[in-house]
Amino acid sequence: MKIIDLHCDTIGRLLETQEGLFQNQGHFDLQRAQKAGLVLQFFSLFLYPDEHSQALKGILQQIDRFYEEIEQQSESVYPLLFIKDYQPDEHRLAALLHLEGAECLGTEIEYLRIMYRLGLRSVGLTWNDRNLLADGVKEGPNDGGLSQAGCRMVREMRKMGMLLDLSHIAPHGFYQAIDEYEGPVLVTHANARSLCDHPRNLDDNQLKKLAESGGVIGLNQVSGFVSTDKNPILEDFVNHIVYVSKLIGVEHVALGSDFDGADQVVLPGVDAYLQLENMLGQKGFSRQEMEMIFHSNVERVIRQILK
Numbered sequence: 001m002k003i004i005d006l007h008c009d010t011i012g013r014l015l016e017t018q019e020g021l022f023q024n025q026g027h028f029d030l031q032r033a034q035k036a037g038l039v040l041q042f043f044s045l046f047l048y049p050d051e052h053s054q055a056l057k058g059i060l061q062q063i064d065r066f067y068e069e070i071e072q073q074s075e076s077v078y079p080l081l082f083i084k085d086y087q088p089d090e091h092r093l094a095a096l097l098h099l100e101g102a103e104c105l106g107t108e109i110e111y112l113r114i115m116y117r118l119g120l121r122s123v124g125l126t127w128n129d130r131n132l133l134a135d136g137v138k139e140g141p142n143d144g145g146l147s148q149a150g151c152r153m154v155r156e157m158r159k160m161g162m163l164l165d166l167s168h169i170a171p172h173g174f175y176q177a178i179d180e181y182e183g184p185v186l187v188t189h190a191n192a193r194s195l196c197d198h199p200r201n202l203d204d205n206q207l208k209k210l211a212e213s214g215g216v217i218g219l220n221q222v223s224g225f226v227s228t229d230k231n232p233i234l235e236d237f238v239n240h241i242v243y244v245s246k247l248i249g250v251e252h253v254a255l256g257s258d259f260d261g262a263d264q265v266v267l268p269g270v271d272a273y274l275q276l277e278n279m280l281g282q283k284g285f286s287r288q289e290m291e292m293i294f295h296s297n298v299e300r301v302i303r304q305i306l307k
């Protein structure tokens with residue numbers, strides 16, 4: 001089955017380990033992605049907060065690594081820049097560049113536009129911390145929402161055809177960003193708070209608001225976001241898929257593994273996606289519903305937003 005995955009941290013890992021995108025020891029490489037049937041992967045650019053004084057430099061280095069890898073492996077991967085270029089093909093992965101935490105933009109719309117020209121097509125305003133655009137989940141439920149610059153940034157993203165990711169943002173900012181964006185949003189990697197009470201997960205009201213926007217949530221495999229009281233197995237992850245599908249409809253459910261973003265994830269790597277397909281079948285999902293979760297829900301959103 002064709003698969004779209006909304007979040008991996010593989011680019012940062014490659015810079016650390018000096019391994020390559022085609023084959024490596026991490027959770028994700030092109031060789032295994034091909035076997036699993038991946039047609040589109042979001043590649044995250046990310047720096048920890050203590051590296052923010054170097055934010056622009058670090059992010060540019062990651063963008064460079066992204067294109068170096070893609071050019072070397074152009075037979076198996078291409079950058080997804082415009083929707084007309086999207087050809088779901090298990091033998092040639094579409095790679096979409098995503099920014100996780102927009103510290104490198106400061107408050108400058110011009111930087112956002114430059115990043116667009118460098119191929120950036122998806123932005124999450126914050127990681128867990130507060131920045132000049134919005135507050136991350138670390139600020140708790142009394143967060144201050146979006147700054148003026150954050151609002152401007154979100155409106156500009158919509159105009160330019162960039163996807164908005166609301167993983168990691170604190171609750172007030174979550175609602176405000178959806179209202180400012182006026183389009184379907186993504187939560188690329190999070191789960192249901194009703195099943196796992198972690199601040200990174202969405203409560204039922206947030207999930208309903210996401211659905212109202214027409215957007216999708218990529219359900220996340222990081223063990224701590226799947227279950228707080230045990231080392232979760234695949235079935236615990238699938239329970240999130242079942243829960244969110246029942247609450248807001250299967251048309252809003254997708255996959256956002258977080259491969260290479262955490263040590264403890266439910267599946268051992270991208271090639272194990274086949275196990276997920278089998279288990280969803282056992283849980284009673286039809287072929288058509290699985291196709292929605294695995295790829296067509298995300299395709300609906302990217303066709304609406306990307307130029």
Ligand SMILES: [Zn+2]
Pocket residue numbers: 100167168189261
């Ligand atoms: Zn993340």
